Amino acid sequence: MKVAIAGAGAVGRAIARELVINGHAVTLFERETRNIKPDILPAVTWVQADACELRDLERAQLxxxxxxxxxxxxDKANLVVSLLATTEFAVNRxxxxxxxxxxxxxFNDDWGVDVAVSTPRLMAALVEEAVSVGDLVRLMTFRQGQANLVELTLPxxxxxxxxxxxxLQLPRDVALVTIIRGRRxxxxxPDDALEGGDELVFIAPEEAEAELKKVVAVTL
Structure with a gap:
């Protein structure tokens, strides 16, 4: 997979490193000369460019x-980059x-965003997930389909x-995608048995979350 990353700060470099390890072709776009450090990630293609500028993205054949x-x-730059990538270059994701x-x-499809990743929200969700039993915890939002990844831990x-x-009589358009049981x-x-302490991970539209919570609460 060919991946472009706007921003070669600590976050951008960390993402690039992981993607390269997983066998993807990665290009890092960075505006500031001082942040371009190809010796740190030699397997990455480094491009000095402003990813908010249409002409720079055209030269890079986004x-x-x-x-x-x-x-x-x-955040303003991330929104502009997302909008240009979607509307001007038809990037798939x-x-x-x-x-x-x-x-x-x-950060929604009006700005060309398919998936918004909020580090503060993700950290808060992980804390909630670690201490919450019997409550729905939103882990991630997939904006293109207006769906959320949510988790519930059974008492x-x-x-x-x-x-x-x-x-589990789930609401319409809600799917149970995985059960995390210890290290499994x-x-x-349909015939798999549930156990206390199971972490149930669902994909659910935002409007179905309240109903899902009620259904699981009643079932419990």
Whole structure:
């Protein structure tokens, strides 16, 4: 996969490093000369360019990339990069970093964002996930389809223990995508038995979250 990353700060470089390890072709766009350090990531293609400038993206032939990641420390810049990548270059997938949670509402398909990743929200969600039992915790938002990745941990004494997955009467358009049980990641089948302490991970439209919470609460 061919991936462009706007912003060669600590976050952009970390993402690039992981993608290269996983075998992807990565290009880092960086405006500031002082931040261009090819010796740190020699397997990455470094381009000195302003990813908010149309002419710079044209020179880089952004239309040939599969994914654009807007990873700068400036939310305004990330929105502009996302919009250009989608509207001018038809990049298949656009992922944008949200620095200030107050701006998260802007990061949607109106600005060309498919997936918005808010570090503060993600950290808060991980804390909630670690301590919350029986409550829905939103882990990530997929803006293109207006769907969220949500998690619920079953109490140890859940009445569902030993009962099959099919007993969960999920709302429309809600899917149980995985069950995390200790170190196991289980792709759920209708006859798989649930256990106390299971972490249930769902994909759900935002408007279905309240109903999902009610259904699971009633089931519990």
């Amino acid at each position: 239309q040939t990339f599969d994914v654009m990641i807007a990873a700068t420390g400036d 656009v992922v944008a970093r949200v620095n200030d949670p107050r701006n998260e509402w802007l 140890d004494d859940t009445p569902l223990a030993g009962k099959p997955v099919r007993r 990641v289980i792709v759920p089948q």
